[in-house]
Amino acid sequence: MRRRIPAVIAAAGAAALLTVAVPTSAQAATGTFTYTHAYTKLPVTLNNPPDASCIQTTANGPTTNQTNSSVTLYPSPACQGEPLGTLPPKGTASLAFASVVFTAP
Numbered sequence: 001m002r003r004r005i006p007a008v009i010a011a012a013g014a015a016a017l018l019t020v021a022v023p024t025s026a027q028a029a030t031g032t033f034t035y036t037h038a039y040t041k042l043p044v045t046l047n048n049p050p051d052a053s054c055i056q057t058t059a060n061g062p063t064t065n066q067t068n069s070s071v072t073l074y075p076s077p078a079c080q081g082e083p084l085g086t087l088p089p090k091g092t093a094s095l096a097f098a099s100v101v102f103t104a105p
Contacts, residue, residue, distance in 0.1 A: 027051045029069035029102045031089075036061030038096060051104045054079035060096035065089060069104050073097040 033046040038060035049055060051069055056077055065071050065087045073084040079099045087093055089105070 027104055029067035029071075029104070031067035033063075033065050033067055033071060033100070033102075035059040035063040035097075049100075049102050051102045053101065055100050055102075057097060057099055059098070061094055063087065063093045063095070063097075065091045067102065069102040072101045072103065074099045074101075 028048045028050050030048055033049055034043050035057060036042070036059060037044050038058045041061065044057070044059075046055065049067065054074075063073075066089075068089050070086050070088050072079075072086045073093075073095070075081055075084055075096070075098060077098045079101050084095060084097055085093075086103075
C-alpha cells in the first residue's frame with residue numbers, strides 16, 4: 001500500500017499539470033463577413049473570423065457583417081490609424097477599408 005501512495009500523488013500531479021498546460025482554443029466570430037474587393041469588385045467572404053486579430057483586406061464597396069461579433073474597420077493596413085467605425089452584428093455598410101478586427105460580444 002505504501003508504494004501506491006507516491007504513484008497516486010504523481011498521477012494526480014501529472015493530471016493537474018496537463019490541465020494547466022493545454023491551451024484553450026482561440027475565440028472566433030460565428031458567421032460570415034463579406035466585403036467587396038477593391039480591385040476585382042468580387043465579394044470576399046471570411047468564415048468564422050478570429051476575434052482580436054487584425055485581418056488585412058483590400059475593400060471598397062458593400063460590406064456585410066453576418067457574424068455575432070462587432071467588427072472595427074481601419075483605413076490602413078495592420079489596423080493602424082483612427083478607425084473608420086464599427087459595424088455591429090448583422091450590420092451593413094459601403095466604404096473602403098484596409099484592415100479589420102472582430103470583437104466578441
